[in-house]
Amino acid sequence: MLTIDFSDFPELETQRLKLRRADLNDVNELFALRSDPNIMKYIPRPVATSIDEASEHFKMMDEKISNNEVINWAITLKDNPKMIGTIGFFRMKPEHFRAEIGYMLLPDFHGKGYVTEAINGVVDYGFSTMGLHSIEAMIDPENIASAKALEKCSFVKEAHFKENEFYNGQFLDTVIYSKLNK
Template sequence: MLEINFSVFPELETDRLKLRRADVNDINELFAMRSDPDMMKYIPRPLATDLEEASTHLKIMDEKITSNEMINWAITLKDDPKMIGTIGYYHIKPEHYRAEIGYMLLPDYQGKGYVTEAITKVVNYAFTTMNLHSIEAVIDPENVASAKVLEKCNFIKESYFKENEFYNGQFLDTIIYSILNK
């Protein structure tokens, strides 16, 4: 079975980005993302209502990174330490050599290719360093922008599930995209 160990947190770089561990200095940006109804429109989770909730979310992420259950990076521009988004593997299934990728980017930074750049880097990391066989992305069918980014990154639409999640009093559809380590 695959062994996961994030005891030394991997910082990654691309041409324009630095992917680092999120810390307390990122609370305002984390809160801005998780409290924005437009940003959370396709993510079936409650909106953050205050900085304390964002802080709790960061602590939970840290605990899960420490216990090797997930890994999440703060996305920053190389010349600015301010977090502009997040990307990571939220559900790692070592027994299946598979993980689920997720990402968010503050509105001012969307449409500039940053998510594509970050996905390409963390997919490469997953296949070469984590030794994953496959990566999945679970998205809302209405999230056309995310579907386009995944397809640009060579993810394939694998399935469409009708009303397979229940959130906030309603059943939601999901689409799963995936990429294999070839």
């Protein structure tokens, strides 16, 4: 089984990005992400309706990081510390050397390759430093941009589950992509 310890939080750098631990200074950007119906339409979670909700979400995530249950980075440009998105590992299964990756990006930064760059950086960390064997991503089948980003990062579509999740009064499909540490 993997030993996971995020007490010394890892900052990651890619060609254009710096991935750092989010803090309460990022609450406005977190609210912008989680309150945007276009961003949240592919994420079966409630849309944030206030800064206080975003702040509570931040505190919950920070506690989970401190308890080594998840790791989540703020995505920033190297020349600007303002958060433009988030990326991290959720539903970690250390006994199986596996984790799920998830990410969100503010609309002004879509289509510039930042998500692909961040995915590659986080996957490299997961395989080389954490010792993961596999990383999976669960996405809405209509989220074509996310599917393309995962495929650019050599993730493979493994499954399409029909109506496997019930949210907001309807059954939703889920597509699972994965990447193995070769």
